[in-house]
Amino acid sequence: MSTERGYHHGDLRTALVQASFELLADGGLQRFSVAAVARRLGVSSAAPYRHFPDRAHLLGAVSAAAARDLGTAITAAADAAGPDPAERLAAVAGAYVRYVARTGAGFQVIYAAELYDFPDDARREQTRALMTTLIDLATATGSSSFQEALQLVEATIAVAHGYTSLLADGFFARKAHSADAVADRATAATRALVTRPRR
Amino acid sequence: MSTERGYHHGDLRTALVQASFELLADGGLQRFSVAAVARRLGVSSAAPYRHFPDRAHLLGAVSAAAARDLGTAITAAADAAGPDPAERLAAVAGAYVRYVARTGAGFQVIYAAELYDFPDDARREQTRALMTTLIDLATATGSSSFQEALQLVEATIAVAHGYTSLLADGFFARKAHSADAVADRATAATRALVTRPRR
DNA sequence: GTCTATATCTAGATAGAC
DNA sequence: GTCTATCTAGATATAGAC
Numbered sequence: 001m002s003t004e005r006g007y008h009h010g011d012l013r014t015a016l017v018q019a020s021f022e023l024l025a026d027g028g029l030q031r032f033s034v035a036a037v038a039r040r041l042g043v044s045s046a047a048p049y050r051h052f053p054d055r056a057h058l059l060g061a062v063s064a065a066a067a068r069d070l071g072t073a074i075t076a077a078a079d080a081a082g083p084d085p086a087e088r089l090a091a092v093a094g095a096y097v098r099y100v101a102r103t104g105a106g107f108q109v110i111y112a113a114e115l116y117d118f119p120d121d122a123r124r125e126q127t128r129a130l131m132t133t134l135i136d137l138a139t140a141t142g143s144s145s146f147q148e149a150l151q152l153v154e155a156t157i158a159v160a161h162g163y164t165s166l167l168a169d170g171f172f173a174r175k176a177h178s179a180d181a182v183a184d185r186a187t188a189a190t191r192a193l194v195t196r197p198r199r
Numbered sequence: 200m201s202t203e204r205g206y207h208h209g210d211l212r213t214a215l216v217q218a219s220f221e222l223l224a225d226g227g228l229q230r231f232s233v234a235a236v237a238r239r240l241g242v243s244s245a246a247p248y249r250h251f252p253d254r255a256h257l258l259g260a261v262s263a264a265a266a267r268d269l270g271t272a273i274t275a276a277a278d279a280a281g282p283d284p285a286e287r288l289a290a291v292a293g294a295y296v297r298y299v300a301r302t303g304a305g306f307q308v309i310y311a312a313e314l315y316d317f318p319d320d321a322r323r324e325q326t327r328a329l330m331t332t333l334i335d336l337a338t339a340t341g342s343s344s345f346q347e348a349l350q351l352v353e354a355t356i357a358v359a360h361g362y363t364s365l366l367a368d369g370f371f372a373r374k375a376h377s378a379d380a381v382a383d384r385a386t387a388a389t390r391a392l393v394t395r396p397r398r
Numbered sequence: 399g400t401c402t403a404t405a406t407c408t409a410g411a412t413a414g415a416c
Numbered sequence: 417g418t419c420t421a422t423c424t425a426g427a428t429a430t431a432g433a434c
Contacts, residue, residue, distance in 0.1 A: 008399085008400070012399080012400085029229075030228075030229065033426080033427060033428085034427075034428070034429090035426070035427055035428080036426095036427090043400070043401090044400065044401055044402075045427085045428085045429090046400075046401075046402085046403095046429080046430080046431095047399080047400055047401080049428090049429065049430080050399060050400070051399095053429095054428075054429075055427090055428070055429095107365065107368060107370060108364065108368045111368055111369055111370050112368070113368065113369050116369060151384065154362075154365070154371075154384065155358075155384065155388045157361070157365065157370075158358060158361035158362045158364075158365055158384075158385070158388065159354075159357060159358055159361055159388070160361070161361045161364055161365060162356070162357035162358055162359070162360045162361025162362070162364065163353075163357045163361070165307065165357075165360055165361065165364050166306065166353070166356065166357055166360060169306060169307045169310055169311070169312065170310055170312050170315060171306060171310050171356075172353075185350065185353065185354065185357075186357070189354045189357065189358070189392055192391055192392050193388055193391050193392065207417085207418070211417080211418085232408080232409060232410085233409075233410070233411090234408075234409055234410080235409090242418070242419090243418065243419055243420075244409085244410085244411090245411080245412080245413095245418075245419070245420080245421095246417075246418055246419080248410090248411065248412080249417055249418070250417090252411095253410075253411075254409090254410070254411095399434105400433105400434090401432100401433075401434075402431105402432090402433080402434100403430105403431085403432090403433100404429100404430085404431080404432105405428105405429085405430080405431100406427100406428085406429085406430105407426105407427080407428080407429105408425105408426090408427085408428105409424100409425085409426090409427105410423105410424085410425085411422100411423085411424085411425105412421105412422085412423080412424105413420105413421085413422080413423100414419100414420090414421090414422105415418105415419080415420080415421100416417105416418090416419075416420100
C-alpha cells in the first residue's frame, strides 16, 4: 500500500466512489471518512470537495451505486437459483450476504441515517428499484397481499442483514466462518422462513 | 434536558454505566463517546477517567452489564412462553428485539470489535453465561449435536439482530413500526426457523 | 482540478489545582 | 473525586495559490 501523494489524473469522482467501497469493506461505515478516502487515493483531503459538496453527498453516491449493484447481484442470484419461487427468494439472502461481505455496503449504508435528510433523486430511484425487485420475488412465492409480501421481504432482509452484521461485528471471528459459509446459512434460514407460513 | 455542570455526589461509576445505556439507546454505538456520557451526567470530561482508565474499559463494563441483563430478559421471556421448546426459543428473538430497542445494547455492543483486545474476566463470564443460556434453549428443541444447536442459536440471533438493526438503521422508519410489532415479527420468523428443519 | 495551508470542531487522555 | 486547563489526533470544510 503506497501513501505517496500525487496529482490525480482521470475520473476522480468515479475513483472516490470506488475507493469508498474499498474503505467500507475494510472498516465499515464506522471508519469511513472523506479524509480516509482521499488518503487511499493519494490525493489531498481537499480534492474530494471539488466533486462532492460534503460527506453526505459522497456517501449518497455510494448508496445509490450500492443499491444498483445489489439489485443486479440479487437478480442474478435469483435467476441462477432456477424457477422455484422459494429457492429464488432464499437465494436473495445468500446474494445479500456475499455482496455485503465483498463491498461493505449493505442496508446500513444504503439507508444510512445521515442520508435521511438528503433526498437525492438518483439514489431514491435506485432504492425504489431495489425494493420493487424484492417485492416481486416475494410476491411470486404466493403472498396473498402486498402487506404479506412486504413482511416476507422484511423477514428475508432481516435474516440476511443479521448474518452479515454478526459477521461484521466479529461474532463469528473465533470460528473463522467464511463469507460463503455464512451466506449458505442465510440461504437455508430464508428457505425455512418462506416454505413455512408466517403469522 | 439540563446541561448545567456540577460536582457529582454519589456513585459516579454506576451512573456512568447507566448514562452509557441511555446514550446507546438514543444514538447507538456510533454516537457513543466518553465525553458525551460525561456531558449527559453534567460532569467534566475528565471525571470518567477517575473510574475507568479508558473508553474501552467503560464500554467493557457496559458490555458485561448488557450481557447479564439480556440473559435475564431472555430467561424470563422463555419461561413466560411456556413449556414448548420451539415457543421458548422463538420468545428469545422477541426478547432480544425488545431489550435492544429499550437499551441500545445488543450484540454489536456486547461483542464490540474495539473490546476484542481487552479480555475482561467479569465481562467474559457474563458473555459465556449468556451463550450457555442460548445453547440450552436451542438444545431443548431437539438438536442432535452441539454443532446443530449452535447453528440454531446463530440463526435465532441473526433473525433478532437483523430486525433490530433494520429498526435502528431507520429501515422501518417510514412505516412507524413499533418495537413491539418488530419483536412479534422476529418471534414469528424464529418460530418458522425452528419448527422446520434447517440444512 | 488539485494543491497547501488553515480554521473549527470533537474526542481521548493527562497534569495539576482544590 | 472532581475540577479546569491543556495536549494530541483526526475529521469537515474553506481560501487562495498554481
